[in-house]
Amino acid sequence: MSMLIRSGRILCSKKLLTVNPRNVGYIVLLPEIGDDTSKDQLSQSNGLPEFGNYTIENCTAAIARQTLEFESAVRKIERDIASSNINIEKDVLERLELISSPLELTWGISKTLYFGNNTLIPTKTYLPIHERARRARITKYNNIKIYNAVRNALSSEKEMDSEVKTVLKKFSLEGKLNGLNLKENELQMLKECLNKLTSEKHVLKQKIEVQTHQFSHTITEYNTVRDFPKDLLEITSMDSRNYLNGPWKITLQPNIYIPTMQYCPDREIRWNLWHRIVTRGSGYLDRDKATGIHIEEIRYQRHEVAKLLGYDTFADMSMETKMAGSVENVKKTINILLEKAKPAQDLEMKKLYDFSVENGFKYDRLELWDVPYWRKRQELLKHGFNSEEYKKYFPYPKVLQGLFQLCEKLFNVVLKHRKEVSTWHKDVKYYDVLEPHCSAPVAGFYLDPYARKDNKIHNLNSDGWMISIQNKSRICDKIPLAALIFNFDLPSNDSPSHLSIKDVNSLFYRFGHALQHLLTRTSFSEVAGLSNVEWDMVGVCGHVFTHFLYNEDTLKSISCNLDTGEKLPINMINSFLEVRKHMAGYDLSKELYLSALDLELYSKKDYWLKVVRNLWPQFRSFPLDKQDAHLCSFTQIFTEEWAAAYYSHVWSRMIASDVYGAFQEAEGDENQMKDVGRRFRETFLALGGSVESAKIFRHFRGRDHSHQSFLNYLGLDSNK
Template sequence: MALSLLRKNMIARHVKRQLYHKRNAGYVVLIPEIGEDSDKNILLSESGLPEFNDITIEKCIAAISKESLEYENGIKQIEANSPNCKNAFTDVFQPMEHLDSQLEFNWGMAKTLYLGNSSLMPTKSYLKIHERAYKAKSSKFNSLAIFQAAVNEKDKLKKISDEEQRLLDKHILEGKLNGLSVQGMKKDRLNNILIELQKERHIYSEKVKVATNKFSYTFDNSEVVRDFPDSLLKAMALPSADIHTGPWKTTLQPHIYEPFMQYCSSRQLRWNAWQAYIGRCSGYNEKELETSTHLEQIRKLRQNQAQILGYDSYVDMSMETKMARTAENVNRVIHTLLQSARPMQERELEDLKNFAKDRGFDDELDYCDIPYWQRKQKWSLYGFDENKVKEYFPLPKVINSLFNLCTTLFKIQIVEHSGVHTWHKDVKFYDIFDDSSNKPIAGFYLDPYAREDEKIRIYEDAGWHVTILNRSTIASSNPLSALIFNFDPPVESKPALLSFSDVRVLFQKFGHSLRHLLTKANYSEVAGLSNVEWDAAEVCGQVMTHWLYEPATVQALSGHYATDEPLPDAIIHNLQNLRSHMSGYNLCKELYLSKLDLELHSGRKFWRDVVRDLWPKYHVLPFNKYDSHPLTFTKIISEEWGAAYYSRIWSQMIAADIYSAFEEARQGKQDILEVGKRYRDTFLALGGSCHPSEVFRRFRGRDPSPNALLNNLGLSGKPMED
């Protein structure tokens, strides 16, 4: 599927997933074709910003219904005029800019309200809104007339800008991957494959969900939980139990399983949970929950889909929307990183084994033991306590320092704008000013605090960046977005205090948002985060987090909430040590999963044979014959990351290389402010209007290298021999 549609599918999958993580409060409202007050946008205030304090489900539905219908009618009008099209930019793309602007604006408001106050916008209601808007937006990428207009414009071979070229390429690729260039029996076969794929992915996902929910174990031994943080005790305590006296229940839900494996002192309980986790959907216990047949069928269908569209494999099709461009380039990076990470993993596990043995652990170190002893070793070596560190990161000081850093690097001013309508009293709105303008160039909402009865909270999603409006010179719109977090709110006389992990999330999401807010592209379809290749989409957020390992930055943003005393130098120094602790082991796990994904989507070998071939190349400890992890690897099988899981490593590599330019400047080779300007003029300004490989070359003057990532992880020693 094409890039923008893949992103919309990710959103669809993501909001549907909320049904299983939060109560489904509220009611379902069916969407009418035409809403009330159809002559105006009823979600806007007089300032032109959303009327968040007066938005209702009914108003959202009415606005989305109106805009969706107008969007579809507008696309039909463009299609009707396409035979007379002389210039695709003036006759097709510019009219679509006006259509896109209004629909995205209303859709973005609904998404923001859903994530910021789900009591006002329940999941089921938002799903209806999302599905209606998505159906409308999809119409242009399934339009043969618009696809042909883009092809014809490109065939003219006239000189156009990089941005215009990217716009044409996007619509051509979208059309190709949606099957617009396929006709006759092939078209029918493709449609049948896509229908079958959707069914198989749904069955796979549901079985994984049921299998995950099947396992639980209740215990009341207080010795087992003596080191558990209160947040974990609260999550595990039975409904009527005191969190400190139990009983407690462990499950395979990520927000319980992962910290449980880190803190549980009972090896037997850890082993039981781990065995249940790796054996899900294998059919060893419950045949009706096995997913092997569905996994193989999904692989086969994806391969057939790719071949109908003219690709040798699903991986080759996926690479059309990736910065890496080819599987060979990805495999080359994986191999280079593995050369350093694999031997380091051997040393790390030997050290961990000795550490555990010195503390009375007499068993052979197994995978169920590593998280527990890894945490213990980290504490022993670095004395790092998140609860103590939190006292040095009051949110107001962190926010102020983050804004000051961006002001210095990118020559912008971030100014709070009072009197703006919001969905909660804690939400603030900020304008962004350029040094060269006295008018705002962008704006964003900041909603920092958790609200248990109002905001959605998912374990792996600590924060959200919601695009409300893209920049468009044609539609005269400036970027607008929302940053929504679940940080602990202020308590009595204490301000909101952040863990270092919270600070990292804040920096990452804000860095991500800057690509949207500071774009200078003219067309919304390629502005900011739009049209950025998957494996480069998270780069700017990752770049921002690197500043947290620069001592001067940490000193500036830290200060004890009561005394303003800075974070001790020893802890600041240990932040880098914490990042590189067992980095070889952790990196090898990610490299293995990335390679597994590529192998499953490029060949026909049975999945278990693929695992057995790859495992010893990436892991020191032997493979457990009951380990069936591909049967629950939902990210690549039932979600949208098939043949794209490597994107996590790739974006980290690119971000580390980008940040190394700032490090070089700090060492005196050039002015750090010049590097900041170059970064803003490339990665932040160009967004999706230029291929990220070219953007990188303009910033760095060369192609990417994995060396900076290896240096950051402490893995830059001599690699192993082939």
């Protein structure tokens, strides 16, 4: 999930970026504020953002003014805390809520424009806005007097509302993770560690980006690309107008590398691509581009940060913001899943090798660069699954209609398109979220579905975004607002946009993610929706919704061949349901390996190569190639936000499978299904970060979580 979208939370693996001096006020760099922009200019009479009036100038001016006002208001609260009669809820938390609201809204609007209309807010403009807003907001968590007032309130014997207590705990933890309980010399050491860490991450990231962009391979023979999907031919062709004639330029960008490995029949080309991607950062071709020294320095600095903050290891510190709770719990889960995944992987590789030999493979064994190609061939020839054939059954309007109907049926809400709302493009639509007991909308969201090459960001590593524009706040009387932004194909003159299976999955996932933001019922924005939800639980609601795609009734409700009126045929439904289990052991073993590798690197001091060599044979069915240095470019855990948290990808899917199991158990009984939907609405969607996820799960399921549903979903049933 994008750091920009998650910026509402300070998390120990990413956000220890700024340490402010204590008890000496704040050093504020005054930006150019420019002409004042009144609230009326930027809001419609209905209270929604007036996107049509937003410009680079007034976004920059608004952020500049609001950040100064916010920092000034924090200082005022700090001074008022000296009063012995302070009420922590009224005089601190509610005041912080009120002063945060304008800044958060402008920041949310700026993010939306950045992703939705990059000509209005280009990258060079947005990044300073983002950084200025982030620096301002962190002052409320970095204030020693607010921190001490919060701790005093938590240690008192006074009765308090459970949500207020959760907000106080959030401030207390984030203050601790920002070093507010350290002595002055320790605080200086923390600052030096963080500065060094930032520098090392920057250098490592640059080295990998350079090596990724430097490589390309040109294909001149059409026979080599004959099986490429049309969209892959178009993006690789050096002449997009004549994409069938070539030549075709293959790079290491994910949207090119991954499908090329799946569709390219030339084994030598596949090896060349694989070799170049796993040797990035190794120094194999260029010693100056080696990243090993930076990896070790990043690990060391994170370990030092953890020790200063009172933790044995950085992995232990990371668990402060995770449902799993401890490294031991994560490792135990990894081992339980591996007991079924590894034998399944071994059997899958044997079957894949036999299949490849039957179809012309002439080597003694399959290698890692062979698997994607023969896997795709096996899906097509043995399972009858061709993803390209499904697209004609998923017209965007039909898919959206089916998704909305599913949501309305499960959660007793109405999603209604509202016209005459200012947006950033004519294709964007705004929807009210309405509930039976309330005539006014309880939330609203913008939906921007189509790709626009000229003014819309197309991130190669993301298939869509859910942006929190405004959090729910009872104190500020604000409803949740969100933006869902995708890059689906544009409709033609006589035909609507048609979605690929990947597109449909993305739409369901992001929509489920958005519902947790939109249907929250908390009072404080600090714990509303996705705010304060544990990292390893953030993706759960999105994954729950993707599970509905493997329900036959759902597939029929979102599918329609516009030429024939036919729903998705039963044989294609069966192939789709079956293919999710194809190579499930291989895929899960790989994810478990990366999860274990991440935790081990941030739990132990062993040299990185020793860690890799020790873990690899436990998880993978291939010998480790002597030139394979995949860890050297594993940027997710070194330069991004997943340090000691990579396991969260598997964890959230495991929990989502168990949650969806309740819906499965109710299938065929409409009343039971509605009851499960109501419980899901009242727990996961309503409570957000106001209650620990483990308690929410117990309340929903009536028990602790289990791995069994996840194994069943993948066809790795532990009883078999």
